[in-house]
Amino acid sequence: MLLENIKLAFTGLMANKIRSFLTMLGVIIGIAAVIAIMTVSSAMQRSVMSMMGSMGTNRIEFFLTQKGNDTAVRDTDKTKDYMSEDDFKDLMQHFQGQVEGLALERSLGNTIMEKEDGRTQASINLSGGNSLDIKTKNLTMLAGRTLSLEDQKRAAKVALVSDRYVEKMIGPDVNQALGQEIEILIDSKYYAYTIVGVYQYNVSAAFGGNMEDMPTDVYIPLATANLQVKDSEYYDSFTLFTAEAADPETLCPEIQDYLNNGKYLDNDTYMVFGYSMKEQIRQMTSMLSSLKLAFVAVGAIALLVGGIGVMNIMVVSITERTREIGTRKALGATNLDIRLQFITEAVMICLIGGAIGILLGLGLGIIASSLLHFEGHPSIAGIAVSVLFSMAFGVFFGYYPANKAAKLDPIEALRYE
Amino acid sequence: MAEPILCTEYKAGENMNEQNVIMEARNIHKSYNIGTENEIEILHGIDFTVHRGEFVSIVGTSGSGKSTLMNILGILDRPTVGSYVLNGIDVSTSSDTDLSHIRNQEIGFVFQTYNLIPRTSALRNVELPMLYARVPEKRRRERAEELLRLVGMEERMDHTPDALSGGQKQRVAIARALVNHPSLILADEPTGALDSHTGRVIMNLFHELHRKSGITIVLITHSQELAEETERILTLKDGVFIGERRGSKYVA
Numbered sequence: 001m002l003l004e005n006i007k008l009a010f011t012g013l014m015a016n017k018i019r020s021f022l023t024m025l026g027v028i029i030g031i032a033a034v035i036a037i038m039t040v041s042s043a044m045q046r047s048v049m050s051m052m053g054s055m056g057t058n059r060i061e062f063f064l065t066q067k068g069n070d071t072a073v074r075d076t077d078k079t080k081d082y083m084s085e086d087d088f089k090d091l092m093q094h095f096q097g098q099v100e101g102l103a104l105e106r107s108l109g110n111t112i113m114e115k116e117d118g119r120t121q122a123s124i125n126l127s128g129g130n131s132l133d134i135k136t137k138n139l140t141m142l143a144g145r146t147l148s149l150e151d152q153k154r155a156a157k158v159a160l161v162s163d164r165y166v167e168k169m170i171g172p173d174v175n176q177a178l179g180q181e182i183e184i185l186i187d188s189k190y191y192a193y194t195i196v197g198v199y200q201y202n203v204s205a206a207f208g209g210n211m212e213d214m215p216t217d218v219y220i221p222l223a224t225a226n227l228q229v230k231d232s233e234y235y236d237s238f239t240l241f242t243a244e245a246a247d248p249e250t251l252c253p254e255i256q257d258y259l260n261n262g263k264y265l266d267n268d269t270y271m272v273f274g275y276s277m278k279e280q281i282r283q284m285t286s287m288l289s290s291l292k293l294a295f296v297a298v299g300a301i302a303l304l305v306g307g308i309g310v311m312n313i314m315v316v317s318i319t320e321r322t323r324e325i326g327t328r329k330a331l332g333a334t335n336l337d338i339r340l341q342f343i344t345e346a347v348m349i350c351l352i353g354g355a356i357g358i359l360l361g362l363g364l365g366i367i368a369s370s371l372l373h374f375e376g377h378p379s380i381a382g383i384a385v386s387v388l389f390s391m392a393f394g395v396f397f398g399y400y401p402a403n404k405a406a407k408l409d410p411i412e413a414l415r416y417e
Numbered sequence: 418m419a420e421p422i423l424c425t426e427y428k429a430g431e432n433m434n435e436q437n438v439i440m441e442a443r444n445i446h447k448s449y450n451i452g453t454e455n456e457i458e459i460l461h462g463i464d465f466t467v468h469r470g471e472f473v474s475i476v477g478t479s480g481s482g483k484s485t486l487m488n489i490l491g492i493l494d495r496p497t498v499g500s501y502v503l504n505g506i507d508v509s510t511s512s513d514t515d516l517s518h519i520r521n522q523e524i525g526f527v528f529q530t531y532n533l534i535p536r537t538s539a540l541r542n543v544e545l546p547m548l549y550a551r552v553p554e555k556r557r558r559e560r561a562e563e564l565l566r567l568v569g570m571e572e573r574m575d576h577t578p579d580a581l582s583g584g585q586k587q588r589v590a591i592a593r594a595l596v597n598h599p600s601l602i603l604a605d606e607p608t609g610a611l612d613s614h615t616g617r618v619i620m621n622l623f624h625e626l627h628r629k630s631g632i633t634i635v636l637i638t639h640s641q642e643l644a645e646e647t648e649r650i651l652t653l654k655d656g657v658f659i660g661e662r663r664g665s666k667y668v669a
């Protein structure tokens with residue numbers, strides 16, 4: 001009987017193709033929206049989480065921020081108020097056992113490099129990092145080696161470049177870059193380093209934007225970078241990695257308070273601000289999930305509207321088929337038979353609409369994910385939930401019209417013109 | 418080819434005793450719009466008995482209440498007052514679901530307007546009563562084909578109603594009415610929408626069915642000519658029977 005009802009519903013839907021399709025549209029849009037959002041947001045979540053996770057959940061970024069809005073300070077040289085290497089030593093001492101190490105980085109600025117033939121360009125950032133800084137970047141080396149402790153100690157004039165840089169400036173083979181000189185001109189200062197390693201440029205780290213113009217980093221030893229600057233022992237930011245025993249989320253405010261109540265207590269220009277990766281991940285997760293919720297709510301409203309559309313078309317269809325219902329009753333259909341026939345029809349509309357919606361949503365979701373440089377995966381749970389939801393929708397919105405049909409008086413129905 | 422079995426075998430006129438009463442209606446009254454100022458009584462106390470194997474006709478002018486009576490006899494409707502026993506069952510106390518089953522198993526309806534399901538092939542139309550009887554698909558198909566052959570519609574089994582003429586539609590409807598071996602055919606002006614020639618063909622089909630299988634037929638018509646060919650004629654006027662006689666051209 002179920003099979004018969006499905007066949008019957010199908011014939012009914014085929015007889016009125018345009019109307020059936022328009023009726024399904026609401027369901028299609030609703031389901032597609034929900035599926036697309038789930039696909040994109042789970043792709044985004046996975047990508048962001050893995051990116052943040054790879055940076056280390058025990059990471060805390062500290063930086064100096066200006067007190068008040070006195071922009072005049074920015075222009076004057078305030079490096080003497082920055083964190084010094086002595087301050088770091090003191091900090092490590094004070095929080096002994098809770099801190100694994102400090103990652104220090106000094107940026108020397110950015111520039112656009114031009115190949116000798118003048119045809120291709122590459123945008124780069126030049127920065128020096130200590131061993132922990134380089135290590136925690138989790139670089140995947142494609143050729144050569146990473147910066148060694150020896151490089152750091154000797155302030156060696158060596159550099160790591162990305163495969164994208166090599167591709168643009170040197171050639172298709174990454175090994176070709178090894179041993180070559182990289183000559184950089186920033187702020188009328190000239191730097192020259194020997195390339196010792198090529199790392200893989202991390203695409204997922206780039207949030208959209210024009211890929212071609214994205215600058216890639218050139219890494220040199222911190223000591224090498226420090227040779228180039230005046231106040232080489234001062235830093236306006238540092239990254240701290242907590243020891244395994246410590247909770248970054250409690251340690252972060254402790255260190256922040258320690259510095260602000262110590263070194264920066266009487267400093268009227270700067271204060272220290274700390275931000276732990278663990279907290280960032282938490283905030284990101286909650287932001288992503290509330291974003292997801294908001295979009296799913298929009299999809300749900302579309303679905304609701306679609307469901308009402310299905311109900312409406314069922315009422316119309318039943319009114320049109322009043323005589324048919326009367327005939328069926330005369331031939332021995334029970335109220336239950338009639339009710340099931342029309343509920344099946346409503347469920348079919350919703351299921352077919354739901355299936356189209358799922359395909360559409362997956363397509364949109366995967367396309368949108370790849371535009372955002374995330375890898376979109378269909379969510380099996382999302383699909384299962386959508387299918388169940390469509391069926392439930394059909395039953396819910398089909399019940400009232402089907403019941404109306406079932407309760408028709410056979411005489412009235414047969415007399416209906 | 419063996420004759421298809423249409424109903425339990427009874428020969429017309431044979432054994433007119435109590436046991437062979439198929440339907441017995443007593444003091445049937447029917448009112449519409451009850452409790453409103455438009456309340457109107459259409460049937461005013463109908464007594465009506467039909468025996469198994471009879472071919473009875475009810476004649477009367479338009480508006481005399483023929484269809485109203487047929488709906489009650491076909492348990493599509495309930496009388497306002499009165500009792501009705503069909504096949505030994507007092508149906509006035511049966512539930513709607515029971516009535517559906519009785520209609521499905523015991524009664525074959527033939528309507529003036531055919532009432533075939535639109536956009537559905539003749540074959541599927543004929544299968545419909547068996548669908549509600551939960552007959553398995555293969556058996557359903559065989560039986561429907563058998564009946565369509567009987568009414569001479571085997572060539573057009575796959576046609577939908579809009580591709581059939583009035584007479585062809587009525588033949589499909591008759592096949593559909595017979596498909597579940599009913600004990601009774603209720604036909605409400607089955608030739609009313611047909612030209613006289615086609616009406617003749619349909620009437621001959623009823624005679625043939627009646628002769629061959631002895632199925633009970635209650636025919637409602639306003640054609641005096643066709644009524645004369647039936648065993649017994651009842652005349653309905655303004656909701657009461659005003660006469661009952663044998664058909665003058667009845668051939669047993």
Ligand SMILES: Nc1ncnc2c1ncn2[C@@H]1O[C@H](COP(=O)(O)OP(=O)(O)O)[C@@H](O)[C@H]1O
Binds near residue numbers: 479480482
């Ligand atoms: N549902 C109804 N409500 C009110 N009056 C009705 C209804 N059905 C039938 N009638 C009236 O009952 C009378 C008999 O109708 P009907 O049984 O169809 O007559 P016939 O079939 O003999 O032409 C008519 O006057 C008709 O208007």
Ligand SMILES: [Mg+2]
Binds near residue numbers: 483484485605
């Ligand atoms: Mg009538």
